[in-house]
Amino acid sequence: MRGIVKRFPGVLALDRVDFHVAQGEVHALLGENGAGKTTLMKILYGLYQADQGTIQVDGRPVAIRSPTDAIRLGIGMVHQHFMLVDTLTVAENVALGLPSSRGPLLDLDRVTARIQELSQLYGLEVDPRAPVWALSVGERQRVEIVKALYRGADLLILDEPTAVLTPQEVEELFQTLGQMRQEGHGIVFISHKLHEVLTISDRITVLREGRRVGTVPTQEMTRTELARMMVGRDVLLEQNRPPVAIGEPRLRLEHVSAAGVSGQAVLHQVSLTVRAGEILGLAGVSGNGQRELAEVIAGLRPATAGRILLDEQEITGWSPARRTEAGLAYIPEERMHDGVIREFSVAENLILHDHVRPPFSRGPFLDFRRIAAHSWELVRRFRVKTPDIRTPTKSLSGGNIQKLILARELSRAPKVLVAAQPTRGVDIGAMEYIHQRLLEQRAQGTATLLISEDLDELLALSDRIAVIYEGRIMDVVERDRTSAQELGLLMAGIHPART
Numbered sequence: 001m002r003g004i005v006k007r008f009p010g011v012l013a014l015d016r017v018d019f020h021v022a023q024g025e026v027h028a029l030l031g032e033n034g035a036g037k038t039t040l041m042k043i044l045y046g047l048y049q050a051d052q053g054t055i056q057v058d059g060r061p062v063a064i065r066s067p068t069d070a071i072r073l074g075i076g077m078v079h080q081h082f083m084l085v086d087t088l089t090v091a092e093n094v095a096l097g098l099p100s101s102r103g104p105l106l107d108l109d110r111v112t113a114r115i116q117e118l119s120q121l122y123g124l125e126v127d128p129r130a131p132v133w134a135l136s137v138g139e140r141q142r143v144e145i146v147k148a149l150y151r152g153a154d155l156l157i158l159d160e161p162t163a164v165l166t167p168q169e170v171e172e173l174f175q176t177l178g179q180m181r182q183e184g185h186g187i188v189f190i191s192h193k194l195h196e197v198l199t200i201s202d203r204i205t206v207l208r209e210g211r212r213v214g215t216v217p218t219q220e221m222t223r224t225e226l227a228r229m230m231v232g233r234d235v236l237l238e239q240n241r242p243p244v245a246i247g248e249p250r251l252r253l254e255h256v257s258a259a260g261v262s263g264q265a266v267l268h269q270v271s272l273t274v275r276a277g278e279i280l281g282l283a284g285v286s287g288n289g290q291r292e293l294a295e296v297i298a299g300l301r302p303a304t305a306g307r308i309l310l311d312e313q314e315i316t317g318w319s320p321a322r323r324t325e326a327g328l329a330y331i332p333e334e335r336m337h338d339g340v341i342r343e344f345s346v347a348e349n350l351i352l353h354d355h356v357r358p359p360f361s362r363g364p365f366l367d368f369r370r371i372a373a374h375s376w377e378l379v380r381r382f383r384v385k386t387p388d389i390r391t392p393t394k395s396l397s398g399g400n401i402q403k404l405i406l407a408r409e410l411s412r413a414p415k416v417l418v419a420a421q422p423t424r425g426v427d428i429g430a431m432e433y434i435h436q437r438l439l440e441q442r443a444q445g446t447a448t449l450l451i452s453e454d455l456d457e458l459l460a461l462s463d464r465i466a467v468i469y470e471g472r473i474m475d476v477v478e479r480d481r482t483s484a485q486e487l488g489l490l491m492a493g494i495h496p497a498r499t
Contacts (some may be wrong), residue, residue: 013039015210020188028189028201035207045077046070076148077157120247138169155186167488194223212459231429247276250447251416255308267293269473274447281462282451290451290472294420298330299323327415339405342394346376382407399430420451469493
Protein backbone atom coordinates (compact mmCIF):
# COMPACT_ATOMS: atom_id res chain seq x y z
CA MET A 1 0.00 0.00 0.00
CA ARG A 2 1.54 3.34 -1.04
CA GLY A 3 0.51 6.90 -0.18
CA ILE A 4 -2.90 5.88 1.18
CA VAL A 5 -5.14 8.85 2.04
CA LYS A 6 -8.62 8.53 3.55
CA ARG A 7 -10.86 11.40 4.60
CA PHE A 8 -14.09 11.31 6.56
CA PRO A 9 -16.19 14.47 7.18
CA GLY A 10 -13.95 16.76 9.23
CA VAL A 11 -11.27 14.09 9.77
CA LEU A 12 -8.12 13.11 7.87
CA ALA A 13 -8.09 9.44 8.96
CA LEU A 14 -5.03 8.40 6.91
CA ASP A 15 -2.35 10.77 5.63
CA ARG A 16 -0.13 9.25 2.89
CA VAL A 17 0.45 5.94 4.67
CA ASP A 18 2.80 3.29 3.25
CA PHE A 19 2.42 -0.34 4.38
CA HIS A 20 4.11 -3.48 3.05
CA VAL A 21 3.66 -7.14 4.02
CA ALA A 22 6.04 -9.84 2.79
CA GLN A 23 5.34 -13.49 2.17
CA GLY A 24 5.90 -15.62 5.28
CA GLU A 25 5.89 -12.77 7.83
CA VAL A 26 3.69 -11.59 10.69
CA HIS A 27 3.52 -7.79 10.40
CA ALA A 28 2.01 -6.09 13.45
CA LEU A 29 0.03 -2.86 13.08
CA LEU A 30 0.12 -0.78 16.26
CA GLY A 31 -1.38 2.55 17.28
CA GLU A 32 -3.67 4.33 19.68
CA ASN A 33 -7.44 4.46 19.18
CA GLY A 34 -8.22 6.54 16.12
CA ALA A 35 -4.69 6.16 14.74
CA GLY A 36 -6.09 4.61 11.54
CA LYS A 37 -5.16 0.91 11.89
CA THR A 38 -8.56 -0.62 11.16
CA THR A 39 -9.34 2.02 8.50
CA LEU A 40 -6.15 1.09 6.62
CA MET A 41 -7.02 -2.62 6.73
CA LYS A 42 -10.64 -1.99 5.71
CA ILE A 43 -9.26 -0.28 2.60
CA LEU A 44 -7.08 -3.32 1.89
CA TYR A 45 -10.11 -5.61 2.35
CA GLY A 46 -12.37 -3.48 0.13
CA LEU A 47 -14.76 -2.23 2.86
CA TYR A 48 -13.56 1.37 2.33
CA GLN A 49 -12.15 3.06 -0.77
CA ALA A 50 -8.99 5.18 -0.50
CA ASP A 51 -9.19 8.81 -1.65
CA GLN A 52 -5.57 8.63 -2.87
CA GLY A 53 -2.84 6.02 -3.10
CA THR A 54 -2.18 2.68 -4.75
CA ILE A 55 -2.30 -0.99 -3.77
CA GLN A 56 -0.10 -3.68 -5.29
CA VAL A 57 -0.48 -7.43 -4.80
CA ASP A 58 2.43 -9.61 -5.94
CA GLY A 59 3.97 -6.57 -7.63
CA ARG A 60 1.00 -5.61 -9.81
CA PRO A 61 -1.40 -2.69 -9.23
CA VAL A 62 -4.92 -3.75 -8.23
CA ALA A 63 -8.28 -2.06 -7.58
CA ILE A 64 -10.08 -3.46 -4.52
CA ARG A 65 -13.66 -2.19 -4.63
CA SER A 66 -15.28 -4.82 -2.38
CA PRO A 67 -14.42 -7.78 -0.12
CA THR A 68 -15.21 -10.01 -3.12
CA ASP A 69 -12.31 -8.38 -4.99
CA ALA A 70 -10.06 -8.83 -1.95
CA ILE A 71 -10.94 -12.52 -1.57
CA ARG A 72 -10.31 -13.06 -5.30
CA LEU A 73 -6.83 -11.54 -4.77
CA GLY A 74 -6.12 -13.89 -1.83
CA ILE A 75 -6.79 -11.41 0.99
CA GLY A 76 -8.85 -12.57 4.00
CA MET A 77 -9.90 -10.71 7.15
CA VAL A 78 -10.93 -11.97 10.58
CA HIS A 79 -12.89 -9.15 12.18
CA GLN A 80 -12.84 -8.30 15.88
CA HIS A 81 -16.55 -9.20 16.03
CA PHE A 82 -17.00 -12.55 14.28
CA MET A 83 -19.15 -12.74 11.14
CA LEU A 84 -20.75 -16.15 11.73
CA VAL A 85 -24.36 -17.41 11.68
CA ASP A 86 -24.97 -19.06 15.05
CA THR A 87 -27.72 -21.43 13.88
CA LEU A 88 -25.61 -22.96 11.07
CA THR A 89 -22.87 -25.57 11.43
CA VAL A 90 -19.18 -24.85 10.90
CA ALA A 91 -19.27 -26.40 7.40
CA GLU A 92 -22.41 -24.42 6.47
CA ASN A 93 -20.77 -21.17 7.63
CA VAL A 94 -17.65 -21.89 5.57
CA ALA A 95 -19.71 -22.75 2.46
CA LEU A 96 -22.05 -19.77 2.86
CA GLY A 97 -21.92 -17.48 -0.19
CA LEU A 98 -19.70 -19.80 -2.25
CA PRO A 99 -20.88 -21.69 -5.37
CA SER A 100 -21.32 -25.45 -4.89
CA SER A 101 -19.16 -27.82 -6.93
CA ARG A 102 -22.39 -29.71 -7.70
CA GLY A 103 -24.38 -26.83 -9.14
CA PRO A 104 -27.80 -26.60 -7.45
CA LEU A 105 -26.96 -29.41 -4.99
CA LEU A 106 -25.09 -28.90 -1.74
CA ASP A 107 -21.56 -30.28 -1.45
CA LEU A 108 -21.15 -30.08 2.34
CA ASP A 109 -19.35 -33.45 2.38
CA ARG A 110 -16.54 -31.96 0.23
CA VAL A 111 -16.52 -28.77 2.32
CA THR A 112 -16.23 -30.90 5.48
CA ALA A 113 -13.33 -32.90 4.04
CA ARG A 114 -11.46 -29.69 3.08
CA ILE A 115 -12.08 -28.17 6.54
CA GLN A 116 -10.56 -31.28 8.12
CA GLU A 117 -7.50 -30.97 5.83
CA LEU A 118 -6.99 -27.33 6.78
CA SER A 119 -7.57 -28.11 10.48
CA GLN A 120 -4.82 -30.75 10.43
CA LEU A 121 -2.40 -28.62 8.40
CA TYR A 122 -2.66 -25.54 10.65
CA GLY A 123 -3.56 -27.09 14.01
CA LEU A 124 -7.06 -25.57 13.96
CA GLU A 125 -9.11 -28.14 15.85
CA VAL A 126 -12.74 -27.64 14.92
CA ASP A 127 -15.67 -30.00 14.26
CA PRO A 128 -17.20 -29.19 10.83
CA ARG A 129 -20.57 -30.62 11.92
CA ALA A 130 -20.87 -28.62 15.17
CA PRO A 131 -23.37 -25.74 15.30
CA VAL A 132 -21.59 -22.41 15.81
CA TRP A 133 -23.74 -21.50 18.85
CA ALA A 134 -22.23 -24.47 20.72
CA LEU A 135 -18.60 -23.35 20.16
CA SER A 136 -16.36 -21.44 22.56
CA VAL A 137 -15.01 -18.02 21.57
CA GLY A 138 -11.63 -19.53 20.67
CA GLU A 139 -13.27 -22.18 18.48
CA ARG A 140 -15.34 -19.53 16.68
CA GLN A 141 -12.17 -17.63 15.88
CA ARG A 142 -10.67 -20.83 14.42
CA VAL A 143 -13.77 -21.13 12.18
CA GLU A 144 -13.17 -17.57 10.92
CA ILE A 145 -9.54 -18.43 10.09
CA VAL A 146 -10.57 -21.70 8.40
CA LYS A 147 -13.19 -19.76 6.42
CA ALA A 148 -10.53 -17.35 5.14
CA LEU A 149 -8.09 -20.16 4.30
CA TYR A 150 -10.84 -22.16 2.56
CA ARG A 151 -11.37 -19.16 0.28
CA GLY A 152 -7.66 -19.21 -0.61
CA ALA A 153 -6.30 -16.38 1.55
CA ASP A 154 -2.56 -15.87 1.10
CA LEU A 155 -2.69 -12.71 3.22
CA LEU A 156 -4.71 -12.82 6.44
CA ILE A 157 -5.70 -9.69 8.42
CA LEU A 158 -6.44 -10.31 12.12
CA ASP A 159 -8.14 -7.37 13.89
CA GLU A 160 -7.56 -7.53 17.69
CA PRO A 161 -7.59 -11.36 17.54
CA THR A 162 -6.75 -11.98 21.22
CA ALA A 163 -9.24 -9.54 22.79
CA VAL A 164 -11.66 -12.28 23.95
CA LEU A 165 -9.34 -15.29 24.33
CA THR A 166 -7.97 -17.05 27.43
CA PRO A 167 -4.15 -17.24 27.73
CA GLN A 168 -4.26 -20.88 26.59
CA GLU A 169 -6.30 -19.96 23.50
CA VAL A 170 -3.82 -17.16 22.73
CA GLU A 171 -0.97 -19.72 22.81
CA GLU A 172 -2.89 -21.99 20.43
CA LEU A 173 -3.56 -19.05 18.08
CA PHE A 174 0.13 -18.13 18.04
CA GLN A 175 1.05 -21.74 17.18
CA THR A 176 -1.40 -21.57 14.26
CA LEU A 177 0.06 -18.25 13.07
CA GLY A 178 3.57 -19.74 13.30
CA GLN A 179 2.48 -22.65 11.09
CA MET A 180 0.84 -20.27 8.60
CA ARG A 181 4.04 -18.21 8.48
CA GLN A 182 6.03 -21.37 7.66
CA GLU A 183 3.56 -22.17 4.87
CA GLY A 184 4.31 -18.77 3.31
CA HIS A 185 1.23 -16.78 4.31
CA GLY A 186 1.50 -13.08 5.08
CA ILE A 187 -0.29 -12.04 8.29
CA VAL A 188 -1.29 -8.57 9.49
CA PHE A 189 -1.74 -8.59 13.28
CA ILE A 190 -3.64 -5.57 14.68
CA SER A 191 -3.33 -5.29 18.45
CA HIS A 192 -2.81 -2.91 21.36
CA LYS A 193 -1.14 -5.57 23.56
CA LEU A 194 2.56 -4.76 23.32
CA HIS A 195 3.87 -8.04 24.77
CA GLU A 196 1.86 -10.06 22.23
CA VAL A 197 3.15 -7.97 19.35
CA LEU A 198 6.72 -8.51 20.54
CA THR A 199 6.08 -12.26 20.88
CA ILE A 200 4.51 -13.06 17.51
CA SER A 201 5.55 -10.45 14.92
CA ASP A 202 8.55 -10.10 12.61
CA ARG A 203 8.07 -6.38 11.87
CA ILE A 204 5.97 -3.63 13.44
CA THR A 205 4.42 -0.57 11.81
CA VAL A 206 3.23 2.17 14.18
CA LEU A 207 0.53 4.67 13.20
CA ARG A 208 -0.17 7.89 15.10
CA GLU A 209 -2.99 10.30 14.20
CA GLY A 210 -3.31 8.84 10.71
CA ARG A 211 0.39 8.97 9.86
CA ARG A 212 3.01 6.23 9.76
CA VAL A 213 5.54 6.90 12.52
CA GLY A 214 7.81 4.09 11.36
CA THR A 215 8.29 0.41 10.52
CA VAL A 216 10.83 -1.46 12.67
CA PRO A 217 12.14 -5.03 13.08
CA THR A 218 10.53 -6.55 16.19
CA GLN A 219 13.80 -7.88 17.61
CA GLU A 220 15.16 -4.32 17.92
CA MET A 221 12.22 -3.03 20.00
CA THR A 222 11.10 -3.04 23.65
CA ARG A 223 7.67 -2.35 25.19
CA THR A 224 8.88 1.05 26.39
CA GLU A 225 10.11 2.11 22.94
CA LEU A 226 6.92 0.90 21.24
CA ALA A 227 4.74 2.78 23.72
CA ARG A 228 6.78 5.95 23.09
CA MET A 229 6.32 5.55 19.31
CA MET A 230 2.57 5.07 19.73
CA VAL A 231 1.90 7.98 22.11
CA GLY A 232 4.75 10.37 21.32
CA ARG A 233 5.95 10.53 24.94
CA ASP A 234 7.19 8.21 27.70
CA VAL A 235 4.41 6.01 29.11
CA LEU A 236 4.41 4.42 32.57
CA LEU A 237 3.73 0.77 31.68
CA GLU A 238 4.10 -0.64 35.21
CA GLN A 239 2.10 1.24 37.81
CA ASN A 240 3.57 1.65 41.29
CA ARG A 241 1.21 -0.32 43.54
CA PRO A 242 2.15 0.57 47.12
CA PRO A 243 0.89 -1.57 50.02
CA VAL A 244 -2.25 -0.25 51.73
CA ALA A 245 -4.09 -1.25 54.89
CA ILE A 246 -7.07 -3.42 53.97
CA GLY A 247 -10.10 -2.44 56.03
CA GLU A 248 -13.57 -3.75 56.81
CA PRO A 249 -15.88 -5.30 54.20
CA ARG A 250 -17.57 -2.55 52.21
CA LEU A 251 -19.43 -4.64 49.63
CA ARG A 252 -20.75 -8.15 50.24
CA LEU A 253 -22.68 -10.46 47.93
CA GLU A 254 -24.30 -13.47 49.57
CA HIS A 255 -25.52 -16.25 47.25
CA VAL A 256 -26.74 -13.78 44.60
CA SER A 257 -28.56 -15.16 41.55
CA ALA A 258 -30.04 -13.28 38.58
CA ALA A 259 -31.77 -13.95 35.27
CA GLY A 260 -30.97 -12.78 31.74
CA VAL A 261 -33.27 -11.01 29.29
CA SER A 262 -34.97 -14.25 28.23
CA GLY A 263 -35.55 -15.35 31.82
CA GLN A 264 -32.82 -17.98 32.01
CA ALA A 265 -30.47 -17.97 35.02
CA VAL A 266 -27.17 -16.16 34.30
CA LEU A 267 -25.79 -15.80 37.84
CA HIS A 268 -25.76 -18.76 40.23
CA GLN A 269 -25.25 -18.27 43.97
CA VAL A 270 -22.45 -15.69 43.63
CA SER A 271 -20.73 -14.78 46.93
CA LEU A 272 -18.00 -12.11 47.02
CA THR A 273 -16.55 -9.66 49.55
CA VAL A 274 -14.70 -6.44 48.67
CA ARG A 275 -12.98 -4.61 51.54
CA ALA A 276 -11.96 -1.01 52.06
CA GLY A 277 -8.67 -0.23 50.29
CA GLU A 278 -8.86 -3.39 48.18
CA ILE A 279 -9.14 -3.95 44.44
CA LEU A 280 -10.89 -7.26 43.81
CA GLY A 281 -10.44 -8.25 40.16
CA LEU A 282 -13.08 -10.31 38.35
CA ALA A 283 -11.65 -12.36 35.48
CA GLY A 284 -13.59 -14.28 32.87
CA VAL A 285 -14.09 -14.76 29.15
CA SER A 286 -16.72 -12.38 27.78
CA GLY A 287 -20.31 -13.52 28.27
CA ASN A 288 -19.91 -15.49 31.50
CA GLY A 289 -22.08 -13.22 33.67
CA GLN A 290 -19.74 -10.28 34.31
CA ARG A 291 -22.08 -7.67 32.86
CA GLU A 292 -25.10 -9.06 34.71
CA LEU A 293 -23.18 -9.11 38.00
CA ALA A 294 -22.21 -5.42 37.62
CA GLU A 295 -25.83 -4.51 36.79
CA VAL A 296 -27.18 -6.40 39.81
CA ILE A 297 -24.79 -4.54 42.13
CA ALA A 298 -25.65 -1.18 40.50
CA GLY A 299 -29.39 -1.85 40.81
CA LEU A 300 -30.04 -2.02 37.06
CA ARG A 301 -31.01 -5.71 37.14
CA PRO A 302 -32.99 -7.38 39.96
CA ALA A 303 -31.47 -10.23 41.94
CA THR A 304 -33.65 -13.35 41.91
CA ALA A 305 -32.05 -14.67 45.11
CA GLY A 306 -29.44 -13.68 47.69
CA ARG A 307 -28.45 -10.42 49.39
CA ILE A 308 -26.24 -7.42 48.57
CA LEU A 309 -24.80 -5.40 51.46
CA LEU A 310 -23.08 -2.01 51.40
CA ASP A 311 -21.29 -1.21 54.67
CA GLU A 312 -23.27 -4.11 56.23
CA GLN A 313 -26.59 -2.51 55.23
CA GLU A 314 -28.73 -4.56 52.86
CA ILE A 315 -29.37 -2.72 49.57
CA THR A 316 -30.80 -5.62 47.50
CA GLY A 317 -34.11 -3.89 46.77
CA TRP A 318 -32.82 -0.33 46.54
CA SER A 319 -33.06 1.84 43.42
CA PRO A 320 -29.86 2.85 41.54
CA ALA A 321 -30.26 6.45 42.81
CA ARG A 322 -30.47 5.35 46.44
CA ARG A 323 -27.39 3.14 46.02
CA THR A 324 -25.50 6.10 44.53
CA GLU A 325 -26.47 8.28 47.50
CA ALA A 326 -25.24 5.54 49.87
CA GLY A 327 -21.75 5.68 48.29
CA LEU A 328 -21.79 3.28 45.32
CA ALA A 329 -20.12 4.43 42.07
CA TYR A 330 -20.53 2.54 38.79
CA ILE A 331 -18.47 2.70 35.60
CA PRO A 332 -20.55 0.69 33.10
CA GLU A 333 -19.23 -1.62 30.40
CA GLU A 334 -21.21 0.15 27.63
CA ARG A 335 -20.11 3.74 28.18
CA MET A 336 -22.08 5.25 25.26
CA HIS A 337 -25.26 3.33 26.14
CA ASP A 338 -25.23 3.31 29.95
CA GLY A 339 -22.52 5.79 31.01
CA VAL A 340 -23.40 9.07 29.29
CA ILE A 341 -26.19 10.72 27.32
CA ARG A 342 -24.54 11.26 23.94
CA GLU A 343 -26.39 14.45 22.99
CA PHE A 344 -25.84 16.11 26.39
CA SER A 345 -22.89 18.43 26.86
CA VAL A 346 -19.81 17.53 28.90
CA ALA A 347 -21.09 19.70 31.78
CA GLU A 348 -24.57 18.12 31.72
CA ASN A 349 -23.10 14.62 31.87
CA LEU A 350 -20.80 15.60 34.75
CA ILE A 351 -23.76 16.59 36.97
CA LEU A 352 -26.20 13.82 35.96
CA HIS A 353 -26.36 12.40 39.52
CA ASP A 354 -26.51 15.71 41.38
CA HIS A 355 -28.32 18.25 39.20
CA VAL A 356 -31.37 18.28 41.53
CA ARG A 357 -29.34 19.16 44.62
CA PRO A 358 -27.39 22.20 45.85
CA PRO A 359 -25.00 23.66 44.86
CA PHE A 360 -26.13 22.90 41.28
CA SER A 361 -29.77 23.85 41.76
CA ARG A 362 -31.80 26.32 43.76
CA GLY A 363 -35.33 25.00 43.96
CA PRO A 364 -36.47 24.28 40.40
CA PHE A 365 -33.67 26.38 38.84
CA LEU A 366 -30.17 25.24 37.82
CA ASP A 367 -27.20 27.35 38.96
CA PHE A 368 -25.24 27.49 35.70
CA ARG A 369 -22.34 29.42 37.22
CA ARG A 370 -21.73 26.73 39.85
CA ILE A 371 -22.18 23.96 37.25
CA ALA A 372 -19.61 25.59 34.95
CA ALA A 373 -17.06 26.06 37.76
CA HIS A 374 -17.50 22.44 38.92
CA SER A 375 -17.27 21.07 35.36
CA TRP A 376 -14.11 23.01 34.44
CA GLU A 377 -12.50 21.82 37.69
CA LEU A 378 -13.25 18.16 36.88
CA VAL A 379 -12.11 18.56 33.25
CA ARG A 380 -8.82 19.95 34.55
CA ARG A 381 -8.33 17.37 37.35
CA PHE A 382 -9.18 14.36 35.20
CA ARG A 383 -7.48 15.64 32.03
CA VAL A 384 -10.58 15.38 29.85
CA LYS A 385 -9.65 16.74 26.40
CA THR A 386 -12.61 18.81 25.23
CA PRO A 387 -12.83 22.15 23.40
CA ASP A 388 -15.47 23.36 25.86
CA ILE A 389 -17.75 22.06 28.64
CA ARG A 390 -20.68 22.83 26.29
CA THR A 391 -19.30 20.41 23.65
CA PRO A 392 -21.68 17.46 22.97
CA THR A 393 -20.25 14.37 24.66
CA LYS A 394 -20.61 12.30 21.47
CA SER A 395 -17.86 14.48 19.90
CA LEU A 396 -15.24 13.25 22.40
CA SER A 397 -12.93 10.26 21.82
CA GLY A 398 -13.62 6.99 23.65
CA GLY A 399 -10.77 7.58 26.09
CA ASN A 400 -12.01 11.06 26.98
CA ILE A 401 -15.59 9.85 27.48
CA GLN A 402 -14.20 7.23 29.86
CA LYS A 403 -12.29 9.95 31.74
CA LEU A 404 -15.50 11.99 31.94
CA ILE A 405 -17.35 9.05 33.53
CA LEU A 406 -14.43 8.53 35.95
CA ALA A 407 -14.52 12.23 36.86
CA ARG A 408 -18.25 12.14 37.62
CA GLU A 409 -18.12 8.90 39.64
CA LEU A 410 -14.89 9.50 41.58
CA SER A 411 -15.56 13.17 42.40
CA ARG A 412 -18.28 11.96 44.78
CA ALA A 413 -15.68 10.14 46.97
CA PRO A 414 -17.43 6.75 46.74
CA LYS A 415 -17.17 4.00 49.35
CA VAL A 416 -17.53 1.29 46.70
CA LEU A 417 -16.55 1.48 43.00
CA VAL A 418 -17.74 -1.07 40.45
CA ALA A 419 -15.56 -0.58 37.34
CA ALA A 420 -16.69 -2.77 34.40
CA GLN A 421 -14.14 -2.95 31.57
CA PRO A 422 -12.86 0.58 32.41
CA THR A 423 -10.08 0.51 29.77
CA ARG A 424 -11.80 -1.44 26.98
CA GLY A 425 -11.17 0.25 23.66
CA VAL A 426 -9.07 3.08 25.08
CA ASP A 427 -5.53 3.80 23.96
CA ILE A 428 -2.39 3.24 25.98
CA GLY A 429 -2.18 6.84 27.22
CA ALA A 430 -5.76 6.85 28.57
CA MET A 431 -5.21 3.38 30.02
CA GLU A 432 -2.16 4.61 31.96
CA TYR A 433 -4.23 7.46 33.41
CA ILE A 434 -7.22 5.27 34.36
CA HIS A 435 -4.93 2.80 36.14
CA GLN A 436 -3.39 5.66 38.14
CA ARG A 437 -6.83 6.88 39.24
CA LEU A 438 -7.96 3.39 40.31
CA LEU A 439 -4.83 3.00 42.45
CA GLU A 440 -5.39 6.47 43.95
CA GLN A 441 -8.91 5.39 44.97
CA ARG A 442 -7.45 2.25 46.52
CA ALA A 443 -5.05 4.40 48.59
CA GLN A 444 -8.02 6.50 49.76
CA GLY A 445 -9.83 3.42 51.10
CA THR A 446 -12.33 2.81 48.28
CA ALA A 447 -13.42 -0.81 47.84
CA THR A 448 -13.13 -1.51 44.09
CA LEU A 449 -14.58 -4.38 42.08
CA LEU A 450 -12.58 -4.32 38.82
CA ILE A 451 -14.25 -6.37 36.07
CA SER A 452 -11.90 -6.91 33.13
CA GLU A 453 -11.15 -9.40 30.36
CA ASP A 454 -7.52 -8.19 30.29
CA LEU A 455 -5.50 -10.49 32.54
CA ASP A 456 -2.47 -8.18 32.44
CA GLU A 457 -4.64 -5.38 33.82
CA LEU A 458 -6.02 -7.56 36.60
CA LEU A 459 -2.59 -8.86 37.61
CA ALA A 460 -1.18 -5.31 37.62
CA LEU A 461 -3.92 -3.72 39.77
CA SER A 462 -5.72 -6.33 41.87
CA ASP A 463 -5.08 -7.51 45.44
CA ARG A 464 -7.23 -10.60 44.90
CA ILE A 465 -8.75 -12.05 41.73
CA ALA A 466 -12.07 -13.90 41.45
CA VAL A 467 -12.75 -15.96 38.32
CA ILE A 468 -16.29 -16.30 36.93
CA TYR A 469 -17.35 -19.07 34.55
CA GLU A 470 -20.92 -19.58 33.31
CA GLY A 471 -22.26 -17.34 36.08
CA ARG A 472 -20.47 -19.12 38.92
CA ILE A 473 -17.41 -18.07 40.91
CA MET A 474 -14.76 -20.73 40.22
CA ASP A 475 -12.28 -19.48 42.84
CA VAL A 476 -10.89 -16.36 44.51
CA VAL A 477 -7.06 -16.26 44.54
CA GLU A 478 -4.40 -13.94 45.95
CA ARG A 479 -2.84 -11.89 43.16
CA ASP A 480 0.71 -12.66 44.37
CA ARG A 481 0.05 -16.42 44.47
CA THR A 482 -1.42 -17.00 41.03
CA SER A 483 -0.36 -16.87 37.37
CA ALA A 484 -1.94 -16.10 34.01
CA GLN A 485 -1.88 -19.84 33.26
CA GLU A 486 -3.82 -20.75 36.43
CA LEU A 487 -6.33 -17.97 35.80
CA GLY A 488 -6.71 -19.08 32.16
CA LEU A 489 -7.65 -22.62 33.25
CA LEU A 490 -10.22 -21.26 35.72
CA MET A 491 -11.62 -18.99 32.99
CA ALA A 492 -12.13 -22.10 30.85
CA GLY A 493 -14.01 -23.82 33.70
CA ILE A 494 -11.13 -26.10 34.72
CA HIS A 495 -9.94 -26.12 38.32
CA PRO A 496 -6.11 -26.40 38.30
CA ALA A 497 -6.23 -28.92 41.16
CA ARG A 498 -8.02 -31.33 38.83
CA THR A 499 -5.61 -31.05 35.88
